Amino acid sequence: MMKKFTMKSIFAFLATAMLAMMLVGCGGEKKEEAKADAGKGEKWIVAINSTFPPFESVKEGTKDYQGIDIDIAHYLAKKMNKQVEFTDMKFASLVPTLQSGRANIIISAISPTEERMKVVDFTKPYYFPMKAIICKKGAGFDTMDKLKGQKAGASMGTTFVKDLKAVPGIDVVELDTTPLVIQDIKNGRLAGGLFDSSQAAVFVKQNPELELHIVEAPVLMGDTFAIALPKGSKDTEKLNALLKEMRTNGELHKILVEHLGEDATKQYEAATEKLDIAKL
Numbered sequence: 001m002m003k004k005f006t007m008k009s010i011f012a013f014l015a016t017a018m019l020a021m022m023l024v025g026c027g028g029e030k031k032e033e034a035k036a037d038a039g040k041g042e043k044w045i046v047a048i049n050s051t052f053p054p055f056e057s058v059k060e061g062t063k064d065y066q067g068i069d070i071d072i073a074h075y076l077a078k079k080m081n082k083q084v085e086f087t088d089m090k091f092a093s094l095v096p097t098l099q100s101g102r103a104n105i106i107i108s109a110i111s112p113t114e115e116r117m118k119v120v121d122f123t124k125p126y127y128f129p130m131k132a133i134i135c136k137k138g139a140g141f142d143t144m145d146k147l148k149g150q151k152a153g154a155s156m157g158t159t160f161v162k163d164l165k166a167v168p169g170i171d172v173v174e175l176d177t178t179p180l181v182i183q184d185i186k187n188g189r190l191a192g193g194l195f196d197s198s199q200a201a202v203f204v205k206q207n208p209e210l211e212l213h214i215v216e217a218p219v220l221m222g223d224t225f226a227i228a229l230p231k232g233s234k235d236t237e238k239l240n241a242l243l244k245e246m247r248t249n250g251e252l253h254k255i256l257v258e259h260l261g262e263d264a265t266k267q268y269e270a271a272t273e274k275l276d277i278a279k280l
Contacts, residue, residue, distance in 0.1 A: 044073075047107075072246070105228065106228035256269075
C-alpha cells in the first residue's frame with residue numbers, strides 16, 4: 001500500500017536533506033583544511049651519506065645514525081621546532097635529492113663548491129677540515145707528490161677526488177664509499193687514499209695496520225663543511241645564527257669532543273683559530 005505524502009511531510013523531507021548536505025559539505029571542508037595543514041613545519045627531512053665517520057655513520061648493531069652532523073642536526077631541529085627524519089643515500093645523490101624536494105636540507109659534511117652554489121644555498125661553514133693521506137703502516141706516503149706513479153682513491157663526488165686529480169702522475173680511482181677506499185688500501189689495490197683528517201683518525205684507530213699523514217695546505221671555502229638548503233631558502237640566516245650560537249655556548253665543542261676526543265678537538269680548535277676563513 002502506497003503511503004500518502006502531505007505538503008508538510010514533503011517540506012520536512014526537503015529540509016532534512018538540505019541539512020544533511022550542509023553537514024557533509026562542512027565536513028568535507030574541514031577534512032580539506034586539516035589535510036592542507038597536516039605536517040606543516042613539523043618534519044625536517046635531512047639528507048645524509050652515512051659512510052663518513054665521525055660525521056655520520058650507522059651505530060653498530062642498530063639502525064640509528066650517529067656522528068657530528070647527526071648531533072648538529074638534532075640541535076638545530078630542536079631550536080627550529082622541527083622533527084628530524086634522516087634519509088640516507090650515496091654522496092653524489094645528496095644535491096639532486098635536495099633539488100627535487102625529496103629532502104629539506106643537507107647536513108652531511110658537504111662542501112660549498114662553486115658548482116654546488118649555483119644550484120643550492122649554503123650556510124656559513126661550521127667545520128674547517130684538514131686533509132690526510134691514509135696508507136699502509138710504513139709506506140710513508142706523507143705528501144701528495146709521493147703518490148705520483150701510484151694508484152690513490154677517494155669517495156666518488158667528493159672534493160678529495162678533485163684534489164688527487166690536480167696532482168699530475170696520480171692514477172685516481174673513484175669508489176662509491178669511503179670504506180671501500182679503505183678496503184682497497186688494506187688489500188693493496190690502492191697505495192693510498194685522501195680523506196678528511198678527522199675521518200682518517202677514526203679509520204686508522206679501527207685499522208692499526210694503517211697510518212695517516214696530515215697534508216699541509218690552506219683551507220679554502222670549497223673545502224669547508226656547510227649546510228645546504230634549497231635555492232632561495234628563508235632559513236639560511238636563521239641557521240647561521242644558530243651555528244654561531246653553538247660555537248659561543250660550547251655546544252659545538254661538546255659535540256666535537258664526543259666524536260673526535262678531547263685532544264683532537266683541542267688541536268682542531270687551535271688550528272682553526274689561525275684561519276682567516278674561520279672568522280667569517
